[in-house]
Amino acid sequence: MNMKNRDIISIRDMTKEDIEYILKKSEEMEKNMKKNKNLLNGYVLSTLFFEPSTRTRLSFESAMNKLGGRVISVAQPKASSVAKGETLADTVKTVEQYSDVIVMRHPNEGAARLAADVVDIPIINAGDGANQHPTQTLLDLYTINKECGKIDGLSIAMMGDLKYGRTVHSLATALAYYNVKLIFITPEELKMPSEIKKYLKNKGIPYREISGIDEIGKADVLYVTRIQKERFPDPADYEKVKGIYKILPETLDILGNAKIMHPLPRVDEISPEIDKSKNAIYFRQARNGIPVRMTLLSLVLGEME
Amino acid sequence: MKKELKVSAIKNGTVIDHIRPGKALEVVRLLNLENYEDSVTVAMSVRSSLHKTKDIVKIENRELSEDEVNEIALIAPESTINIIKDYEVVEKRKIELPDVIKGILTCMNPNCISRKEGSSKFIVEKREPVVLRCYYCERLMEEGEILKRLRI
Numbered sequence: 001m002n003m004k005n006r007d008i009i010s011i012r013d014m015t016k017e018d019i020e021y022i023l024k025k026s027e028e029m030e031k032n033m034k035k036n037k038n039l040l041n042g043y044v045l046s047t048l049f050f051e052p053s054t055r056t057r058l059s060f061e062s063a064m065n066k067l068g069g070r071v072i073s074v075a076q077p078k079a080s081s082v083a084k085g086e087t088l089a090d091t092v093k094t095v096e097q098y099s100d101v102i103v104m105r106h107p108n109e110g111a112a113r114l115a116a117d118v119v120d121i122p123i124i125n126a127g128d129g130a131n132q133h134p135t136q137t138l139l140d141l142y143t144i145n146k147e148c149g150k151i152d153g154l155s156i157a158m159m160g161d162l163k164y165g166r167t168v169h170s171l172a173t174a175l176a177y178y179n180v181k182l183i184f185i186t187p188e189e190l191k192m193p194s195e196i197k198k199y200l201k202n203k204g205i206p207y208r209e210i211s212g213i214d215e216i217g218k219a220d221v222l223y224v225t226r227i228q229k230e231r232f233p234d235p236a237d238y239e240k241v242k243g244i245y246k247i248l249p250e251t252l253d254i255l256g257n258a259k260i261m262h263p264l265p266r267v268d269e270i271s272p273e274i275d276k277s278k279n280a281i282y283f284r285q286a287r288n289g290i291p292v293r294m295t296l297l298s299l300v301l302g303e304m305e
Numbered sequence: 306m307k308k309e310l311k312v313s314a315i316k317n318g319t320v321i322d323h324i325r326p327g328k329a330l331e332v333v334r335l336l337n338l339e340n341y342e343d344s345v346t347v348a349m350s351v352r353s354s355l356h357k358t359k360d361i362v363k364i365e366n367r368e369l370s371e372d373e374v375n376e377i378a379l380i381a382p383e384s385t386i387n388i389i390k391d392y393e394v395v396e397k398r399k400i401e402l403p404d405v406i407k408g409i410l411t412c413m414n415p416n417c418i419s420r421k422e423g424s425s426k427f428i429v430e431k432r433e434p435v436v437l438r439c440y441y442c443e444r445l446m447e448e449g450e451i452l453k454r455l456r457i
């Protein structure tokens with residue numbers, strides 16, 4: 001599959017074949033890290049983060065470095081021309097002159113799409129507001145596949161803020177390509193949006209909505225997200241639910257062998273005591289971002305097919 | 306070509322026919338015809354066949370722009386447009402909702418990049434009833450929200 005010059009903007013643009021191909025290539029990449037250390041020699045990646053996300057930026061920079069490429073970045077877009085009223089279109093058209101590929105994060109939904117429409121080099125979306133963060137979704141799928149040996153046939157639970165959580169929306173959408181069962185564990189106020197549930201129904205993906213982890217039943221994966229206080233109009237409602245959606249050592253009895261994932265950073269929704277358990281895979285999940293992003297960079301730059 | 310019905314025939318202008326029942330006043334508001342200086346005829350619940358009724362709007366001395374036609378397509382997609390010259394129908398076409406709608410309405414998401422720069426663009430996700438998806442922020446916009454954003 002030739003993905004040279006493809007923009008990676010939204011998981012909604014990707015077919016199942018695209019996803020499977022990227023996962024397969026990422027697996028190969030992970031096995032051949034050393035062999036590929038000069039693959040992107042001579043290429044320059046610009047990271048353009050209009051809002052900070054240290055982890056995601058470092059992950060991309062590390063991926064580019066491991067392939068022998070160079071990275072330049074706008075340290076503080078707020079202090080640069082962006083703050084002086086330059087349009088996003090002009091900023092990316094200028095940065096295009098210095099680079100071969102752009103990774104960008106922006107607080108406005110649709111920013112990466114707009115950027116991709118005005119430049120010729122590939123754009124990788126590292127988050128556009130509450131909308132998409134496709135490389136996160138790909139590394140999540142990669143992690144599930146790697147840790148469980150497959151995706152088809154799994155029961156995957158998602159817990160926490162499923163209403164506003166961009167990560168879980170994209171993940172649920174992508175999982176609809178597979179033969180999975182989904183379980184949504186949320187307080188009443190933070191249920192999975194009906195648009196996504198409608199989509200799952202159309203795709204024939206069974207899902208269950210429950211309000212507590214004790215009803216989880218058999219699950220292979222538990223994907224945890226943070227519940228933010230600001231999402232509750234009444235602080236009392238937040239106080240009521242905040243304890244229920246935490247993973248504590250005693251929760252492990254309910255979880256059995258379920259692998260615990262989290263997009264990180266966590267606040268207090270997973271107790272640090274869990275980190276040493278065999279269930280905890282969230283730090284390995286973060287590491288998986290490297291081979292997946294190395295693969296995407298190599299594919300869109302046309303150095304891998 | 307067929308003669309217009311004598312009763313309310315217009316000499317020159319546009320007849321929007323086969324508007325789904327109940328939508329004529331929305332079309333009138335959409336085209337800002339309340340303050341139109343020439344004559345506007347609105348017919349509601351006219352029998353069009355044995356079991357069907359329709360609304361009709363006739364506007365003297367006015368032609369519709371492409372944007373206006375697309376706006377009508379959003380609220381009454383099965384309508385037809387007849388251009389009248391000297392009592393004759395010189396052009397007749399069915400209004401069709403295009404696959405992509407540009408510029409005529411703003412995205413409902415205040416945080417969408419299209420509200421900050423460039424212009425709006427929507428992909429028609431569903432036609433009956435109309436559901437649009439913002440090309441940029443990917444939010445869905447359903448009929449009620451579309452009407453609100455068309456300011457009618």
Ligand SMILES: [Zn+2]
Nearest residue numbers: 412417439442
């Ligand atoms: Zn939008």
